[in-house]
Amino acid sequence: MAQQTPDDKPTGLAYRAMKTLHRVELVAIGDELLNGLRANSHLVYLGDLLQKHDLGITRASEIRDEPEEMLAAFQQALERSDLIIVTGGLGPTSDDRTADCMASALKTPLVTNKAAEEAIVEFFRARDREPTPNNFKQCEIVEGGEALLNSNGTAPGQWIEKDEKVIVLLPGPPRELKPMFEEQVLPRLLKKAWAKEGAPPVEIRTLGLGESVVADMLEPILAEAGDKVRVAYCAHMNYVDVRLTPVEGGLDGKALRALGEVCRQRLGIGFLGYGTPDIACVILKQLRGLNKSLAVAESCTGGLLASRFTDMAGASKVFKGGVVCYNNEIKEAILNIPDCILSQHGAVSAECAVAMATAVAELMESDYALAITGYAGPNGGREPAGTVYLGYHSPVGAWSRKVVLPGNRIAVKERAVVASLDFLRHKLEKYKMYDLLESLKC
Amino acid sequence: MAQQTPDDKPTGLAYRAMKTLHRVELVAIGDELLNGLRANSHLVYLGDLLQKHDLGITRASEIRDEPEEMLAAFQQALERSDLIIVTGGLGPTSDDRTADCMASALKTPLVTNKAAEEAIVEFFRARDREPTPNNFKQCEIVEGGEALLNSNGTAPGQWIEKDEKVIVLLPGPPRELKPMFEEQVLPRLLKKAWAKEGAPPVEIRTLGLGESVVADMLEPILAEAGDKVRVAYCAHMNYVDVRLTPVEGGLDGKALRALGEVCRQRLGIGFLGYGTPDIACVILKQLRGLNKSLAVAESCTGGLLASRFTDMAGASKVFKGGVVCYNNEIKEAILNIPDCILSQHGAVSAECAVAMATAVAELMESDYALAITGYAGPNGGREPAGTVYLGYHSPVGAWSRKVVLPGNRIAVKERAVVASLDFLRHKLEKYKMYDLLESLKC
Numbered sequence: 001m002a003q004q005t006p007d008d009k010p011t012g013l014a015y016r017a018m019k020t021l022h023r024v025e026l027v028a029i030g031d032e033l034l035n036g037l038r039a040n041s042h043l044v045y046l047g048d049l050l051q052k053h054d055l056g057i058t059r060a061s062e063i064r065d066e067p068e069e070m071l072a073a074f075q076q077a078l079e080r081s082d083l084i085i086v087t088g089g090l091g092p093t094s095d096d097r098t099a100d101c102m103a104s105a106l107k108t109p110l111v112t113n114k115a116a117e118e119a120i121v122e123f124f125r126a127r128d129r130e131p132t133p134n135n136f137k138q139c140e141i142v143e144g145g146e147a148l149l150n151s152n153g154t155a156p157g158q159w160i161e162k163d164e165k166v167i168v169l170l171p172g173p174p175r176e177l178k179p180m181f182e183e184q185v186l187p188r189l190l191k192k193a194w195a196k197e198g199a200p201p202v203e204i205r206t207l208g209l210g211e212s213v214v215a216d217m218l219e220p221i222l223a224e225a226g227d228k229v230r231v232a233y234c235a236h237m238n239y240v241d242v243r244l245t246p247v248e249g250g251l252d253g254k255a256l257r258a259l260g261e262v263c264r265q266r267l268g269i270g271f272l273g274y275g276t277p278d279i280a281c282v283i284l285k286q287l288r289g290l291n292k293s294l295a296v297a298e299s300c301t302g303g304l305l306a307s308r309f310t311d312m313a314g315a316s317k318v319f320k321g322g323v324v325c326y327n328n329e330i331k332e333a334i335l336n337i338p339d340c341i342l343s344q345h346g347a348v349s350a351e352c353a354v355a356m357a358t359a360v361a362e363l364m365e366s367d368y369a370l371a372i373t374g375y376a377g378p379n380g381g382r383e384p385a386g387t388v389y390l391g392y393h394s395p396v397g398a399w400s401r402k403v404v405l406p407g408n409r410i411a412v413k414e415r416a417v418v419a420s421l422d423f424l425r426h427k428l429e430k431y432k433m434y435d436l437l438e439s440l441k442c
Numbered sequence: 443m444a445q446q447t448p449d450d451k452p453t454g455l456a457y458r459a460m461k462t463l464h465r466v467e468l469v470a471i472g473d474e475l476l477n478g479l480r481a482n483s484h485l486v487y488l489g490d491l492l493q494k495h496d497l498g499i500t501r502a503s504e505i506r507d508e509p510e511e512m513l514a515a516f517q518q519a520l521e522r523s524d525l526i527i528v529t530g531g532l533g534p535t536s537d538d539r540t541a542d543c544m545a546s547a548l549k550t551p552l553v554t555n556k557a558a559e560e561a562i563v564e565f566f567r568a569r570d571r572e573p574t575p576n577n578f579k580q581c582e583i584v585e586g587g588e589a590l591l592n593s594n595g596t597a598p599g600q601w602i603e604k605d606e607k608v609i610v611l612l613p614g615p616p617r618e619l620k621p622m623f624e625e626q627v628l629p630r631l632l633k634k635a636w637a638k639e640g641a642p643p644v645e646i647r648t649l650g651l652g653e654s655v656v657a658d659m660l661e662p663i664l665a666e667a668g669d670k671v672r673v674a675y676c677a678h679m680n681y682v683d684v685r686l687t688p689v690e691g692g693l694d695g696k697a698l699r700a701l702g703e704v705c706r707q708r709l710g711i712g713f714l715g716y717g718t719p720d721i722a723c724v725i726l727k728q729l730r731g732l733n734k735s736l737a738v739a740e741s742c743t744g745g746l747l748a749s750r751f752t753d754m755a756g757a758s759k760v761f762k763g764g765v766v767c768y769n770n771e772i773k774e775a776i777l778n779i780p781d782c783i784l785s786q787h788g789a790v791s792a793e794c795a796v797a798m799a800t801a802v803a804e805l806m807e808s809d810y811a812l813a814i815t816g817y818a819g820p821n822g823g824r825e826p827a828g829t830v831y832l833g834y835h836s837p838v839g840a841w842s843r844k845v846v847l848p849g850n851r852i853a854v855k856e857r858a859v860v861a862s863l864d865f866l867r868h869k870l871e872k873y874k875m876y877d878l879l880e881s882l883k884c
Contacts, residue, residue, distance in 0.1 A: 031674065032674065032676055033485070033489075033502070034485070034489050034498065034499045034500070034501070034502060035489050035490065035493040035498055035499070035674065036485075036486050036487065036488075036489035036490025036491070036493055037489075037490075037674060037676040037683070037685070038486075038676060039481050039482070039483065039485070039486050040481070040482060040485070041481065043475070043476070043478075043481070043482070043504065044478050044480075044481050045478065046478075047475075047476050047477050047478035047479075048477065048478025048479075049478070051477040051478055056476065056477055057476045057477070058476070058506065058511070059476070059503065059504070059505060059506070059511065059515075060475070060476060060503060060504040061501065061502060061503035061504070062485065062501070062502040062503070063501060064500065064501070069500070069501065073501075076518070232473065232474065232477060232479060234474055234479040234480060241479070243479070296766075298745075300752070301749070301752070302745075302748050302749045302751060302752025302753075302757075302761075302764075303740075303744075303745030303746065303747070303748030303749035303752065303764055303766065304745065304746075304749040304752075305745070306744050306745030306748075306766040306768075307743070307744045307745035307746040307749050307855070309744065309768075310742070310743070310744025310745065310746075310766075310768060310818070310855070311744075311851065311852055311855070312851075313819070313820055313821070313851060315744075315768070316768050316769050319744075319768055320768060320769060320771075320772060321765070321766045321767045321768040321769065321772040321776075322744075322745055322765075322766035322768075323763070323764075323765055323766070323776075324738075324745065324748040324752075324763045324764035324765070324766070325763045326748075326751075326752060326757070326758050326761050326762060326763040326764075327758050327762060327763070329762075329807075330762055330763040330806055333805075333806075334763075334765075334776070334805065334806075363775075363776065364772055364775075364776075365771075376752070377755070378755055379755070409753065409754075409755060410753055413749070413752070413753070
């Protein structure tokens with residue numbers, strides 16, 4: 001991928017990623033995964049978790065709730081893979097056929113599992129309800145398999161070992177699947193030494209740089225590490241993430257973190273943080289460290305910036321609040337934006353953005369303030385849709401910045417929010433000595 | 443599923459859904475789909491679109507960027523399916539191997555396509571850049587296939603017909619894939635009469651009812667339609683959707699819409715709308731119809747409610763703005779919430795919610811107002827996390843409602859926003875005669 005020069009044959013890096021000791025296959029059951037009603041979120045969850053335990057998923061598929069389809073898929077998976085994880089189709093209804101299809105594929109009968117039966121009786125007793133005969137269908141486990149008890153529902157999972165393969169059946173609802181996997185499946189995989197509690201991967205989030213720019217910047221550093229580390233890039237709407245995963249016999253945790261530090265240095269202000277931090281979270285921590293407060297005034301983003309701060313617990317120590325002024329009267333009435341600014345420069349202007357930031361800082365008595373005003377689309381005004389002015393107020397001064405953002409209304413809102421936060425991040429970086437001295441005064 | 447009684451064998455409804463004339467298989471290429479970095483969004487998009495054209499996806503899989511894996515997956519797909527859609531792996535780099543792996547699977551050579559070559563030259567000319575030799579690798583099309591020109595990138599797609607099968611290769615980036623599919627692939631599938639421009643499905647969105655309640659309410663109605671319609675349910679965090687899809691030889695468009703109307707009647711206030719409307723959009727339309735305005739005051743949801751309105755173009759006719767008051771000083775200073783309310787009842791109280799709604803209506807001179815104050819978590823206060831008070835101000839009076847919402851902080855925020863909008867929806871419904879008379883006065 002990006003870490004290769006285009007003329008190369010696939011290199012060691014790309015190849016190593018696929019060479020695992022065990023082939024892992026995820027088979028997700030459900031018509032709703034194929035008709036556009038639901039995304040296969042289990043694949044993202046399990047893919048991430050297994051990758052972090054050096055047991056990446058080799059292949060995944062989505063299969064309809066139809067016995068012939070399921071049987072064929074299970075047989076194929078059993079032929080080519082060592083670990084087969086099946087999600088869904090374990091419920092009490094007649095179209096929940098995962099257990100009997102897997103039993104057929106394994107040519108092994110289903111037997112009633114006592115522990116699972118007791119768990120179901122207990123589940124219903126605790127809720128003062130009566131189980132139906134269908135609920136007991138769920139106690140049927142492939143002979144020789146173990147029931148994985150379900151603390152959040154009635155369908156037990158199954159752990160089956162046969163012919164040196166492992167088959168895991170998991171219930172479909174995420175709140176049942178996740179604890180079952182983490183508490184009962186992962187420990188068994190670790191015990192078998194298929195999964196490894198190795199060094200955690202180092203994740204680096206960058207902001208303001210394109211994927212190819214990030215790859216170009218890091219290539220010399222990562223080329224030196226060669227095939228001692230697995231590298232993956234992922235571009236999101238605003239961020240590009242780089243994930244450095246340890247490989248068997250490669251860099252250890254300390255060396256991996258040191259490599260991360262070298263990347264960080266190289267990326268400069270493009271480095272947002274380790275892990276996958278949201279920029280609002282980064283800003284919040286910086287301001288908390290400075291013991292400073294923030295307020296926001298929003299027009300076209302309509303509260304999205306404010307909402308981003310309040311996604312985090314403890315935000316109220318820094319974030320004072322915001323004003324959403326969606327028309328000019330509100331800008332005048334609540335923020336006291338002078339009519340002359342609105343009539344001379346318009347509500348979408350650098351002047352108005354700065355006035356909004358300064359006004360909301362005064363109104364809420366905050367140290368810093370951000371303001372956003374622009375055309376989210378689909379229509380523009382004096383300027384095209386996507387034109388957004390950012391206003392910034394701080395103890396060292398007030399600035400504005402114009403950005404032109406691509407995409408539809410929702411995308412423009414999202415990009416404007418991140419652009420305003422990045423504006424603040426750059427200013428904080430530039431004036432950090434001043435901010436530091438200021439914070440010591442308090 | 444839910445439309446069956448648990449004791450049934452899978453009925454005609456469930457079975458019919460799988461019987462299609464053509465087997466359609468999606469093969470998505472990319473390591474990032476398997477290691478948790480990215481969800482397979484193409485499956486959701488194409489699954490929905492094809493289902494609506496009576497050509498549902500039978501099976502899908504995610505495959506690593508490795509030639510052996512890809513070749514094996516393509517060979518298997520060609521054996522069992524009629525239409526094979528491959529996404530990703532068409533880029534200019536050496537690990538973009540979709541075209542040559544498919545050529546191998548089909549035992550057909552790649553040949554340079556003139557039209558694709560010219561399009562690439564033009565693409566770079568328009569951007570004042572020089573193509574590299576790698577870019578021209580992308581002009582290689584499976585012999586006998588057609589290039590699908592890409593107006594948003596350099597990688598052309600491919601349409602290949604061989605042995606009565608159709609193979610479609612699409613570029614990975616959604617903004618390239620979607621227009622290519624809709625403008626070039628779907629018309630070809632319609633022309634072959636594999637896809638059908640049949641009656642569009644009737645989608646019904648419900649709010650405030652659980653999935654099993656919706657199924658129980660609609661079962662008698664839908665049982666009567668028997669296998670003349672395909673029924674699917676999908677529960678989201680706040681909504682339960684029901685989709686009625688026409689089947690060959692079943693209900694026509696008019697009868698399907700009439701069936702939808704019967705469902706609508708049965709669901710009563712639980713019916714939110716046809717399609718998959720957002721509740722904020724429904725409210726906005728209702729208030730626009732009444733020629734009334736709205737303002738909001740938010741504490742724990744921190745701007746999320748306001749942002750929901752401004753996701754829609756033209757919201758400013760109805761939505762005046764909002765105040766995010768994340769601490770008590772702001773509640774006092776900007777909304778003038780009397781100190782006696784805050785000290786006697788607390789900021790998280792029915793009294794404060796009503797006072798916030800009334801205050802913001804006055805401040806912004808709006809007809810209606812909503813307020814939200816509560817404990818989003820992880821910590822509660824005088825009451826547990828998830829406790830939220832909703833305030834509502836209207837020309838006929840002001841009310842509050844207490845809700846206790848499950849989930850983490852993000853989920854509580856999301857649920858509180860929808861609960862407040864649903865509160866307003868119920869009140870509008872109850873006082874609709876009054877609102878109507880009021881609106882005629884204006």
